[in-house]
Amino acid sequence: MKEKKEFRDDLKLCGLKNTKRRAAILEILEKSDQPLAAEQVFSELQNKGMPINLSTVYRTLEILAEKNLAIKLNITGENRTLFEYNEQVHRHHLICLECKKILTIKNCPLNGYEKSLAKETNYSIAGHKLDVYGYCPECNQKGKGQ
Amino acid sequence: MKEKKEFRDDLKLCGLKNTKRRAAILEILEKSDQPLAAEQVFSELQNKGMPINLSTVYRTLEILAEKNLAIKLNITGENRTLFEYNEQVHRHHLICLECKKILTIKNCPLNGYEKSLAKETNYSIAGHKLDVYGYCPECNQKGKGQ
DNA sequence: ATACTTATTGCAAATAATTTGCATTTGCAT
DNA sequence: ATGCAAATGCAAATTATTTGCAATAAGTAT
Numbered sequence: 001m002k003e004k005k006e007f008r009d010d011l012k013l014c015g016l017k018n019t020k021r022r023a024a025i026l027e028i029l030e031k032s033d034q035p036l037a038a039e040q041v042f043s044e045l046q047n048k049g050m051p052i053n054l055s056t057v058y059r060t061l062e063i064l065a066e067k068n069l070a071i072k073l074n075i076t077g078e079n080r081t082l083f084e085y086n087e088q089v090h091r092h093h094l095i096c097l098e099c100k101k102i103l104t105i106k107n108c109p110l111n112g113y114e115k116s117l118a119k120e121t122n123y124s125i126a127g128h129k130l131d132v133y134g135y136c137p138e139c140n141q142k143g144k145g146q
Numbered sequence: 147m148k149e150k151k152e153f154r155d156d157l158k159l160c161g162l163k164n165t166k167r168r169a170a171i172l173e174i175l176e177k178s179d180q181p182l183a184a185e186q187v188f189s190e191l192q193n194k195g196m197p198i199n200l201s202t203v204y205r206t207l208e209i210l211a212e213k214n215l216a217i218k219l220n221i222t223g224e225n226r227t228l229f230e231y232n233e234q235v236h237r238h239h240l241i242c243l244e245c246k247k248i249l250t251i252k253n254c255p256l257n258g259y260e261k262s263l264a265k266e267t268n269y270s271i272a273g274h275k276l277d278v279y280g281y282c283p284e285c286n287q288k289g290k291g292q
Numbered sequence: 293a294t295a296c297t298t299a300t301t302g303c304a305a306a307t308a309a310t311t312t313g314c315a316t317t318t319g320c321a322t
Numbered sequence: 323a324t325g326c327a328a329a330t331g332c333a334a335a336t337t338a339t340t341t342g343c344a345a346t347a348a349g350t351a352t
Contacts, residue, residue: 017319017328038310053331058310060329074220076275079339080309081225094263097272105267109259110276117240117251117278125280126243129222130256132263134271163299163348184339199302204339206300225310226338 002030014067021045021052025060026069026085034102035073035082035093075102075131092130098139105132148176160213167191167198171206172215172231180248181219181228181239221248221277238276244285251278 007023007030016022028044029036036044042057061083064070073082075095094103114125153169153176162168174190175182182190188203207229210216219228221241240249260271 019319019329021330039308051331055311055332056330072222074222074224076218076220078220079227094267094269096269103267103269105263110255113255114278118280121240121249121251122283123240123242123249123280124286125278127280128276128278130274130276132260132271132274134264134269134273137268140270165300165348167301185337197302201303201340202301 002027010069014069016063016067021050021056022060022064024048024050025057026064029064029070029083029085032085033104035071035084037078037080037082039080041083076133092132094132094134096136096139097133098135098142101136103136148173156215160215162209162213167196167202168206168210170194170196171203172210175210175216175229175231178231179250181217181230183224183226183228185226187229222279238278240278240280242282242285243279244281244288247282249282 004023004027007026008018010026011018011022024045025041028041038054038057038061041061042052042054045052045057061070061072065072065083069086070083071086073084073093075082075093077097078100089106090108092105092108094105095101096103108130110128110130114128117123118125150169150173153172154164156172157164157168170191171187174187184200184203184207187207188198188200191198191203207216207218211218211229215232216229217232219230219239221228221239223243223246235252236254238251238254240251241247242249254276256274256276260274263269264271
């Protein structure tokens, strides 16, 4: 968990003005264990009693992603764009096909692969995105998985 | 490239009626080297002089994906859902961040990883999705990459 | 071939997600 | 404090996708 002032600094460092809405959105993303859609961020703000417009949320999330403070995510089966806090650490997702819960995987099985792919395809590789799909233990127990 | 009759058979085997629109959509997906959005499939049909309604395209793509004749794709940066023909072979994508071209990668660097992840997380793993992002040789030359 | 049943399609309208223009407000450097 | 650019609110526009229902076409049995 980060301190509030850290969010301010993060914004400043990116050349963004520090506004209460932006800092609040960044904090919501950081505190969430799940990537969130604009609408979800919006209602969390409402719950906290912070008046904000949905367009502002969209615009803010977009700019946070642009500045690399957040990561934009499009997962199969979700028709909305999700955003997560950028921990600045390479990570992947394990998504439950039943309950849609997203688990973060911190170690990456692809070290070295990018280099060999670059050689093979002549592309310059910028990064990759790996999502694994399956059924979480809870949903498995309910007999819906498999 | 598949024969037209093969598309008919594929549909029948899935318990779907063989209609000219469905077979045409399946053929368009199969012929395309890129995953396509509903809108794109729609205009290809128009160009071919086949009258069709956009809702039909959406419905058809959805049902094709459900029957595993097509694969549904949500890639970062594309706000529309894309569909590609299901070659029934495991594959990944290499996406150019500049021109958005999608290259299919047929060998998978993740053999074995799913098993170890299953053990580690207690999930049952159904599959995974790996997208690699980078710049294609052409865009690199234009000096926009890197 | 004809008739029948049901899935498929068209159409128009609804919904959901996201974006935009513009007037107002706020952050921040001076 | 003052001023300017960036950020926000608001309403309206776009874009993507879905849905209800009537018309049509596919597959099956006759």
